[in-house]
Structure formats: C-alpha cells, structure tokens
Amino acid sequence: MLSCLMAFVDIFVGNGTFVDREVYQLWLGGYSAEDAAHVLHKRGILQQYGATLDMLLSDIQDHYRTYTMIERYLKIPHRLDTQLAFQISPDTQVMMIERYYTFDPVVVREILGKKLSSRDRNCLDDISEKTMIPLKSCRRQFDNIKRVFKHVEELKGSLIENIKMAFQLSDDLSRQYAAIVFMANNRFETTKKKLAYLTFADFICCANLMIQNWSCTYIDNQATSEDVDVGIEKDFLIGLREVKSLSDKENLEKYKMFVMKAVAGKLSPKASHHLENNFKTLSKTLVNVAYGLNHNKELRDLFVDLVEHFVEPCKQAGWSRTDVKTFLKSYQETASLLVYFRTRQNTFKVWQRYLSTIISCIIQLYHD
Structure with missing residues (x-):
C-alpha cells in the first residue's frame, strides 16, 4: 500500500513598506536620485553591500517613487494612519511625519x-x-x-x-x-538690515514668550477655548494704553530715582553713567513699545524698535548683557513703588505682564 503524504503550506502575501531612513532624509533634503546615490557612495555603502552604483541608483529611484506617492498623506497626516495603499508601522509613520515637517x-x-x-x-x-x-x-x-x-x-x-x-x-x-x-x-518685520544679526532661534524664543504671556490663552487670564490664539489679547492691549502716563515728567523722575537707587553699585561704570543720562530715553522706549502694540504698524516694527532704540544705544555705550539684565530687573521690580500704580492695580498687572515678556525678549536680542 502506498501512503500519500499531503503537505500544507501557509502562504502570506503582504505589501509592507520599507522606509530607508537615510534615503528618506536625502529625499526630504531635495537631493535628486543621482545626487543621493553619490552621497551614499561617499559614505561607503557600495563597499558595505558589494553593490554597483547603478544598482544603488535603481534602489534609490524605487524608494523615491514610494515617498512621492506617500507624500500626499504626509500633507494631511491623520490620513496616513487610515490609508490602505501602504502598510507602514506606527513608529515609522511618526518618524516620517516628524521629519517631513522638520525644517x-x-x-x-x-x-x-x-x-x-x-x-x-x-x-x-x-x-x-x-x-x-x-x-x-x-x-x-x-x-x-x-x-x-x-x-x-x-x-x-x-x-x-x-x-x-x-x-x-x-x-x-x-x-x-x-x-x-x-x-x-x-x-x-524681520528683514531690515539692522535685524540681520538675529537668528531664527531669537525670533522663535520671543514669539513663544508672546504666545505664552500676551495671547488669549495666557495662563492667568479668563480666556476660554472660544478664543483665537494667533494674536495678542485685546483686553491686554487696551490695558497697555494706560501706561502712556509713565512718560509724564513726574512719573519719569520718580521712576528714575527708584531704579538708580536699586542698581547702585551693580552696574559697570559705563552702563551706570549712560543710564544716569539716558534713563528717560530708555524708559520712554519701553513705554512707547507697549503703547504701540495697539497699532498694526508699531506692532509689526516691534523688533526694529527694540533693536534701534534700546539694544543699539546700550551696545554703543558699552553695556554688557549682565548690565542689561540688572537694569531691566530693577526697572520691573521698582514699578510697584510708583504712586501711579498703587491706585491702578489692574494697570500695574498689565505692566508687569508686558515687562516680563519684553525684558526676556530684549535679553534674547542682546548679543554680546
């Protein structure tokens, strides 16, 4: 009797998409397939796998075609997880999206x-x-x-x-x-010649501070999810109109007296001498910038005004970054001593909210 043996073989067919991170990065970098092949060739990939340049180029072209087809989902990331054309692991999806939007x-x-x-x-x-x-x-x-x-x-x-x-x-x-x-x-405004020394990081730092402290989602504000967060909060701007009076002669003189007493012996001789003679100008700059946030033109020129009327004069007078920090810290802390604010607590809170951000911005913009 002959025995018949039957073999059962399970076959799995899939279309899992392999994403080569090196090639993907070159694709994101805007390299042509030919240029990408030369880059990888210089990294020694041909020797590593014993391949030829033509084989490498063909492989890269295949990857590039895949990434180009996937790109439409990267533009609307939540669709990448639900599309059925490409089987991509969750970790790889996260990597692809993050790198696609990295700049x-x-x-x-x-x-x-x-x-x-x-x-x-x-x-x-x-x-x-x-x-x-x-x-x-x-x-x-x-x-x-x-x-x-x-x-x-x-x-x-x-x-x-x-x-x-x-x-x-x-x-x-x-x-x-x-x-x-x-x-x-x-x-x-970020393109003026006098702002050329500022880096991307400088602007992003300042913008994030403004979002955190001046927008509708300010942590101490009563804002709700109904507020739009891409601009400066209107009530905050209205409150800043009241600080214009800080430039009045009487308030300026008292403010100067309090600040000069607070910084005595803490500033370099150059900074101390310059502040003594130019306190009113520097203080008016801070007040005018605050008041100007209510007007589109002045708001757009925020960085220009800070650099032109505060950073540059202090640099020319020999202030160090430490001098700037010391002065601005005292300028903020002594504001509570002004009679003007004692009777206007809401305006004082707005002034402090404004200063906490503008001071950090000035320090960020003040490159040694």
Whole structure:
C-alpha cells in the first residue's frame, strides 16, 4: 500500500513598506536620485553591500517613487494612519511625519516676515542659493509653513495644541510652528538690515514668550477655548494704553530715582553713567513699545524698535548683557513703588505682564 503524504503550506502575501531612513532624509533634503546615490557612495555603502552604483541608483529611484506617492498623506497626516495603499508601522509613520515637517532654521529665518504668497514661493531660488539648501527642500518647507498657517489661523483654543493635533507633531516642533504662525499672523518685520544679526532661534524664543504671556490663552487670564490664539489679547492691549502716563515728567523722575537707587553699585561704570543720562530715553522706549502694540504698524516694527532704540544705544555705550539684565530687573521690580500704580492695580498687572515678556525678549536680542 502506498501512503500519500499531503503537505500544507501557509502562504502570506503582504505589501509592507520599507522606509530607508537615510534615503528618506536625502529625499526630504531635495537631493535628486543621482545626487543621493553619490552621497551614499561617499559614505561607503557600495563597499558595505558589494553593490554597483547603478544598482544603488535603481534602489534609490524605487524608494523615491514610494515617498512621492506617500507624500500626499504626509500633507494631511491623520490620513496616513487610515490609508490602505501602504502598510507602514506606527513608529515609522511618526518618524516620517516628524521629519517631513522638520525644517532648516536658516531657511525659515529667510521666510520669516514674508506673506507666504505664491509670489514669495517663486522667489525661493534666492533663499536656496543663499542657504545652500536645495530648492526642492526650500519649497517643501515653505509649503509646510503655509499649510500649517492656513489650517490653524482661525481655529479657537491653544495654537500649539491645534498644530500638534492637526499635524501629529512633537511638542517641540509644534511649539516652533506656533511661533512661526504667530510671527506670520502679526506680520512682524524681520528683514531690515539692522535685524540681520538675529537668528531664527531669537525670533522663535520671543514669539513663544508672546504666545505664552500676551495671547488669549495666557495662563492667568479668563480666556476660554472660544478664543483665537494667533494674536495678542485685546483686553491686554487696551490695558497697555494706560501706561502712556509713565512718560509724564513726574512719573519719569520718580521712576528714575527708584531704579538708580536699586542698581547702585551693580552696574559697570559705563552702563551706570549712560543710564544716569539716558534713563528717560530708555524708559520712554519701553513705554512707547507697549503703547504701540495697539497699532498694526508699531506692532509689526516691534523688533526694529527694540533693536534701534534700546539694544543699539546700550551696545554703543558699552553695556554688557549682565548690565542689561540688572537694569531691566530693577526697572520691573521698582514699578510697584510708583504712586501711579498703587491706585491702578489692574494697570500695574498689565505692566508687569508686558515687562516680563519684553525684558526676556530684549535679553534674547542682546548679543554680546
């Protein structure tokens, strides 16, 4: 008798998508497949796998085609998890989204202050040439910023949380995009020659401080999720109109007396002498900037005014960054001694809310 043996074989067919992180990063960087192949060749990948340059190029082209097809989902991240065309692990999805929206600070520094219009996009060639970042990558970064801005500009609630939820980004990247959106919405001037020394990090630091302390979601405010977070809170701006009286002669003289007493022996001789002769000018600058936040033109020129009327004069007079910190700390602390504020507690709170942010911004802008 012959025995018949039957073998049962389970077969699994899948379309799992492999994402090579090195190749993906080169694709995001705007490198052509040919350029990417040469980059990897220089890193010794051919020797590692015993492949030829043509084989490497073919493999990269295959990856590039895949990433180009996936890109439409990256533009609307929540669809990446629900689409069925590509089987991508959750960890890889997170990586792809985060890297897709990551940007080069030098590129975004050039974009800050622009309208994010089609005309500006057509001028990215200059930014690409200046920053040495491939044009394709510059376009991706510009388009991402514009996409995020358009999506959240009228959403209510926390700007950072709105970005984080809509685009599934990390806390840190969401915070950076929030600052960029805030800058764009308020049209801050960042392109003037005297601001050229300021870095992307300088502007983002200041913008985040403004969002935290001046927007509708200010922690001590009674704002609700119904408030839009891309601008400065209206009640705060109205309150700042009252501080104009700090530039009156009587208030200035008393303010100077309190501050000079507080900084006695704490400033360098150069800074002390300059402050004695220029306290009124520096104080009026801080007051005028506060009052000017109510007007679009003055708000847009916030960084220009701080650099031109505070940072530059102090630098020319030989102030160190420590001198600036010491003066501004005393300027804020002694405000409570003014009779003007003793009878206007609400205005005093607004003034302190304003100073806590503007002082940190000035220190950030004051490069030694």
